[in-house]
Amino acid sequence: MFEGIKKFGFGLMRLPKLADDSIDVELVKKLVDEFLAAGFTYFDTAWAYSGSEVAIRQALVERYPREKFQLATKLAAWRATTQDEALKQFDESLERTGAKFFDFYLLHNMGDYRTKYFDDFKVWDFVAEKKSAGLIKNLGFSFHATPEELEKILTAHPEVDFVQLQINWADWDAPAIKSRACYEVAQRHGKKVVVMEPVKGGMLAAPPAQIEKILRDAEHESSPASWALRFAANLDGVAVVLSGMNSLEQMRDNVSTLKNFTKLTPAQEKVIDEARNELAKIPLIPCTACDYCANVCPQKLPISGFFAMLNHLTLFENKTFASRREGWLARARDKNPASSCLKCGKCESVCPQHIPIRKNLVRFVHEFERSD
Ligand code: SF4
Numbered sequence: 565m566f567e568g569i570k571k572f573g574f575g576l577m578r579l580p581k582l583a584d585d586s587i588d589v590e591l592v593k594k595l596v597d598e599f600l601a602a603g604f605t606y607f608d609t610a611w612a613y614s615g616s617e618v619a620i621r622q623a624l625v626e627r628y629p630r631e632k633f634q635l636a637t638k639l640a641a642w643r644a645t646t647q648d649e650a651l652k653q654f655d656e657s658l659e660r661t662g663a664k665f666f667d668f669y670l671l672h673n674m675g676d677y678r679t680k681y682f683d684d685f686k687v688w689d690f691v692a693e694k695k696s697a698g699l700i701k702n703l704g705f706s707f708h709a710t711p712e713e714l715e716k717i718l719t720a721h722p723e724v725d726f727v728q729l730q731i732n733w734a735d736w737d738a739p740a741i742k743s744r745a746c747y748e749v750a751q752r753h754g755k756k757v758v759v760m761e762p763v764k765g766g767m768l769a770a771p772p773a774q775i776e777k778i779l780r781d782a783e784h785e786s787s788p789a790s791w792a793l794r795f796a797a798n799l800d801g802v803a804v805v806l807s808g809m810n811s812l813e814q815m816r817d818n819v820s821t822l823k824n825f826t827k828l829t830p831a832q833e834k835v836i837d838e839a840r841n842e843l844a845k846i847p848l849i850p851c852t853a854c855d856y857c858a859n860v861c862p863q864k865l866p867i868s869g870f871f872a873m874l875n876h877l878t879l880f881e882n883k884t885f886a887s888r889r890e891g892w893l894a895r896a897r898d899k900n901p902a903s904s905c906l907k908c909g910k911c912e913s914v915c916p917q918h919i920p921i922r923k924n925l926v927r928f929v930h931e932f933e934r935s936d
């Protein structure tokens with residue numbers, strides 16, 4: 565299924581933009597040209613990535629023979645309110661991309677409350693029909709939830725050809741993401757893995773100073789991003805490592821990292837372990853995102869999302885990045901801000917990690933809600 569496809573894919577979620585906020589298609593064309601010229605062929609978009617499917621039609625599909633690349637896109641059933649609305653995303657993707665068929669088609673972001681939509685709207689039967697009709701060559705799903713849930717989905721759907729997982733060296737053992745455990749579930753089921761977020765939304769390309777020092781001391785000439793990509797590419801069973809790129813400089817750095825990729829040496833693996841251990845010294849809130857607290861909170865506060873933002877801030881000392889990167893986990897905060905906490909303590913009585921939630925919410929208000 566992935567035979568002949570090199571291990572590096574172009575992730576099209578965050579494409580470069582012009583001043584008027586539209587996608588810079590001319591720059592995307594240049595990026596596509598460099599990517600293909602380096603021998604890479606895998607492109608990953610989604611119905612839900614605003615403007616991305618149309619941009620890739622203009623930059624790739626209309627400019628290169630269809631057999632020269634593979635295109636992956638995704639159906640986000642949880643964005644729909646009816647079955648009809650969900651299933652028509654497939655035809656919309658075909659029309660927007662002009663791709664005629666999809667080499668790889670994914671159910672987008674399964675896990676948590678979202679999984680149910682794919683069952684309720686009979687998306688699994690629908691994509692099986694499209695696969696029989698030759699419009700989908702390989703079927704997979706992207707996933708952001710627990711290894712237990714991944715186990716359940718893969719057991720229920722052995723027809724899946726591959727899974728797309730969030731894997732990076734920082735999240736490898738992180739309780740909220742559990743990259744390693746999810747990867748191991750996929751391995752046990754014999755599924756090929758496409759890696760998303762190998763540089764954690766760009767953050768591992770510019771890690772905290774003490775982490776960068778460890779990486780640069782080991783290999784002065786290698787960028788932190790190259791360590792992140794190599795960590796993901798090094799894993800057995802990983803077929804493609806996706807990276808979003810919005811400048812030629814990033815593209816060239818990534819391409820040179822993965823063009824002649826060879827397995828990491830034990831010494832290089834040790835460097836990553838050291839970086840991870842250093843990261844572990846940074847005092848983070850040990851929240852596992854189980855959301856027991858949110859279920860009992862009378863104010864319905866997205867507590868684990870707040871903590872993801874605080875942890876990001878602790879790690880990278882950048883509030884804008886913390887909001888941009890993890891803010892979606894706390895998207896209910898517009899209606900339910902941390903400052904509306906009643907201090908009733910119900911959340912703390914159910915938190916398995918015994919986290920002083922109220923105290924941390926005060927910190928959140930101070931960092932993210934107060935303007936002074
Ligand atoms: S203390 Fe605040 S966050 Fe905790 S349950 Fe009560 S209102 Fe919700």
Ligand code: SF4
Nearest residue numbers: 851852854855857915
């Ligand atoms: S109950 Fe505790 S560990 Fe679970 S999400 Fe809430 S704060 Fe995090």
